[in-house]
Amino acid sequence: MSSDSIRYRVVNAVASELLSAGLADVIADSAHFKLVASLGSVDDALARLALDRPDLFIVDAATVHDISALRAALGGDIILVALVRSYVPQAVLQRYDVVLDVAQSRGEIIRTLIDAAHAANDDDAPGGNSENSYELSKRETDVLVLVAKGHTNKEIADELNISVHTVISHRKNIMHRTGIKSVAGLTMYAMLNKLL
Numbered sequence: 001m002s003s004d005s006i007r008y009r010v011v012n013a014v015a016s017e018l019l020s021a022g023l024a025d026v027i028a029d030s031a032h033f034k035l036v037a038s039l040g041s042v043d044d045a046l047a048r049l050a051l052d053r054p055d056l057f058i059v060d061a062a063t064v065h066d067i068s069a070l071r072a073a074l075g076g077d078i079i080l081v082a083l084v085r086s087y088v089p090q091a092v093l094q095r096y097d098v099v100l101d102v103a104q105s106r107g108e109i110i111r112t113l114i115d116a117a118h119a120a121n122d123d124d125a126p127g128g129n130s131e132n133s134y135e136l137s138k139r140e141t142d143v144l145v146l147v148a149k150g151h152t153n154k155e156i157a158d159e160l161n162i163s164v165h166t167v168i169s170h171r172k173n174i175m176h177r178t179g180i181k182s183v184a185g186l187t188m189y190a191m192l193n194k195l196l
Contacts, residue, residue, distance in 0.1 A: 007031070008117045011054040012038040013045035014083055015063055019102065023058065023083065030110045032117065046073050055117060056081055058100070061088045067095045079116055084165045099169040103162065111137060112173060119176065136174060141195060143170040147183060148190040 010033050014020045020038055027033045037052045039045045042059055045052075057074055061082035064070060074080060082088070082096040093099050098116040100109055136144060139160070146156045153171070157164045180186050190196050 007034045008055040008113075009034055009036045009053060010056045010058065010113075011036060011045050011048075011052050012058050013042045014058060014060045015040050016060065016085075019060065019083065019085060022102075026106050026109050027113075029106060030114070032110070032114050042070065046070075049074070054078055056098075056113065058083055060085065061093065061096070061099075062086050067092070071095075081113070081116070084169070088165070090168055093168055093172065099165075099172050101163055101165040101169050103166050104169070108137075108139065108166075112169070115173065115177070136177060140170050140174050140177075143167060144174050144186060144190055145195050147171065147174075148187040148196055150183075 010027055012020055012023055012027070012035060014023060017040075020040070024035055024038050027035045033056075036054060037045060037048060039048070042064065045057065055077075056079045058081040059070070061084050064082075067080075071080060079097045081098040081100060082093060083100050083102065084093070085102045098112060100112060104112070139162075142160055143156055146159060151159065153164050153167045156162075156167045160167070174186065175181055178186070178189055180189055187196075
């Protein structure tokens with residue numbers, strides 16, 4: 001089965017009914033995902049972990065207080081996704097595999113989830129190398145160029161008319177896809193790819 005035909009199992013552990021319903025609606029729009037549970041709390045979702053067997057586990061980043069304990073409970077094979085609806089420090093967001101911002105469009109959310117799921121799938125495959133497997137989206141390229149030019153997250157958000165959380169999410173995705181963690185490295189990547 002090709003990675004494009006895999007349906008990834010998703011558990012939605014977002015407590016807000018409004019956010020949970022919206023997220024379920026977005027996930028239902030993609031043939032890549034199957035929502036196997038939509039529960040009101042992380043504890044309820046963890047209690048059903050063996051039954052639901054998720055590939056992706058989505059939580060409200062503002063409500064998780066112990067990411068290390070959550071990761072330990074999930075094990076190493078489940079992609080931990082943070083849904084951001086209010087300010088969460090960058091140091092906290094870096095501890096998640098994927099960051100979604102409520103301000104992102106449907107398409108951006110689905111693309112981010114697909115890329116994360118495919119990257120995890122490629123990492124598990126023999127010889128898999130997710131770092132160079134996917135091209136950056138148009139918006140990620142825009143963010144990369146501004147990062148390479150030395151702009152702050154706030155300046156990038158203002159320039160592209162998106163939230164700071166969305167900028168942070170894009171930066172995390174750029175680093176994940178390229179395998180480059182430093183601004184200097186991202187600048188070199190942008191130059192080598194003729195983006196500057």
